[in-house]
Amino acid sequence: MINYESRHVSLAWLIILGLTVIFAFLYLVSALFPAPIDPSVAKYFSITLAEKARTYNYTPRILFIVNFCLQVVLLSWLLFSSKGRSLFQSIQKFTKNYWLVTLLSVLGIWLISTLISLPFTYFSGYYWQKIWGFSTQSSAAWWMDYWKTTGIDLCISLAGGIIFFMLVNKASRSWWLIGSLLFSIWLVAEYFFWPIIVSPIFNHFKPVPDSAIVSMVNDLAHKAGLxxxxxxxxxxxxxTTFANAYFTGVGTSKRIVIYDTLLHNYSLPEIKAVIAHEMGHWRHNDVIHGLLLGMAGGFIVFGLLTILLKPWLPKNSNKPPQLWAALQLAVILLLFVTSPIQNAVSRQMEQNADYFSLQLTGNLPAEIQLQEDLARNSLADLTPPAFIVWFSYDHPPTLARIQDLVQEYHSYH
Incomplete structure (x- = not known):
């Protein structure tokens, strides 16, 4: 029975690690050696702009996959190397209190992981944006936002770590089921409270003051039956100089949020197309669908964890602190290999919202102009590598969105 279970555990890890290696290799190759720029770009953009956008996106893609690989190496080192094991032994020698050992282990892993990611986060999130003219923050302001984000992440990690170890120690058979239910509750709470508690920590939100836009919103809502x-x-x-808008929240916290950069720098027809797009998410209940899919995914992930974590789940004894490193490794690998599924669902939602926007406004030129201006002003890769689109794009690429809008428009005209 033990050998049978061990084979299943080994096979599960082998499959996930194998997919990770394949995906990471294909992503890196695609990032390093993108195909030549598609000449069809010239229909809407200049080739010079396409080359500039390709240059802008080149480095962050490479840094993303390098950072991911370093995180995997770190967690693997903590789990399987003698020096990694000695680190946990040092913590256990420091104190005999099990829960203090657990807390220090969770904190230690979080700290090392955060320090490894820090240079990548700073380079891609601030330095790269600054030299390309997209960041409007001072270095001090960026660091202030970074420490806010890091503090929130630390609190969530520590709370999650303690709850996880309580579950695996007190409910050794049903921990994964209880964990799935708690994760679902957390998702609902996050969707509801994040827009009204966390987001205001970083930005100020106010009702759109422009009466013309307010009137436009009311007209669109009436037309859409919302x-x-x-x-x-x-x-x-x-x-940032980037323009964007998004639909978030559930219940009474539902809201459409529009960047001031969009309101101030884009034409009224383009803003109308954006608002109609977000109403499409509202009409299609995309937040609720995303929430339900997240819950379903949580149950699947927790079920897989019962197999992957079995070597670190001894029966009838307190679970070792290395279990947290095993959990972190398993989760980031599972999220990585399932990225294509998550992003495919997101791209379909975005495409449907584009169609809804087009049907609501009936203004194809404005829809196309919006996509053109968004791409120009953010230097979106106009012909991104196919694998990277499939693997990591949560929105369709710009040219695909324009072509789909044109096709959709002609299909009912």
Missing amino acids: NVGAVLEMDASRQ
């Missing part, structure tokens, strides 16, 4: 509550302006310009 009871739209809050449409808020976010002061994104304190951080």
Whole structure:
């Protein structure tokens, strides 16, 4: 029975690690050696712009996969190397209190992982954006936001670590089921409270002050048969020149948020197309669907963890602190190899919202102009590598969005 179970555990790890190696290799190769720029770009953009966008996106892609690989190496080293094991032994020698050992282990792994990611986060999130003219923050302001984000992440990690060890020690058979239920509750709480508690820590939100836009929102909502509550302006310009909008929240926290960079720098027809797109997410209940899919994914992941973590789940004894490193490794690998599924669902939602926007506004030129301006102003890769699109794009690429909009428009005209 033990050998049978061990074979299943080994096979599960082998499959996940194998897929990870394949995906990481293909991503790196695609990032390093992208195909030549598609000449069809010239229909909407200049080749010079396409080359500039390719250059802008080149380095962050490489850094993303390098950072991911370093995280995998770190966690593997902690789990399987003698020096990694000695680190946990040192913590256990420091104190005999099991829960203090657990807390220090969770904190130690979080700290090492955060320090490894820090240079990548700073380079891609601030330095690279600054030299390309996208970041509007000072170095001090960026660091302030970084420490806020890091503090929130630390609190969530410590709380999650303690709850996880309580579950595996007190409910050794049903921990994964209870964990799945708690994760589902957390998702609902996050969707509800994040927009009204966490987001205001970083930005200021206020009702859109422009009466013309308010009137436009009301007209679109009436036409769409929606009871739209809050449409808020976010002061994104304190951080970036990028323009964006998003739909978030559940229940009474539902809201459409529009960047001030979009409101101030884009034409009224383009803003109308954006708002109609977000109403498409509202009409299609995409947040609820995303929530339900997240819950279902949580049950699947926790079920797989019962297999992957078995070597670190001894029966009738307190679970070792190395279990946290095993959990972190298993989770980041599972999230990595399932990225294509998650992003395919997201791209379909975005495409449907584009179609809804087009049907609601009936203004194909404005829809196309919006995609063109968004791409120009953010230097979106106009002909991204196919594998990277399949693996990591949560929105369709710009040219695909334009072509789909044109096709959709002609299909009912």
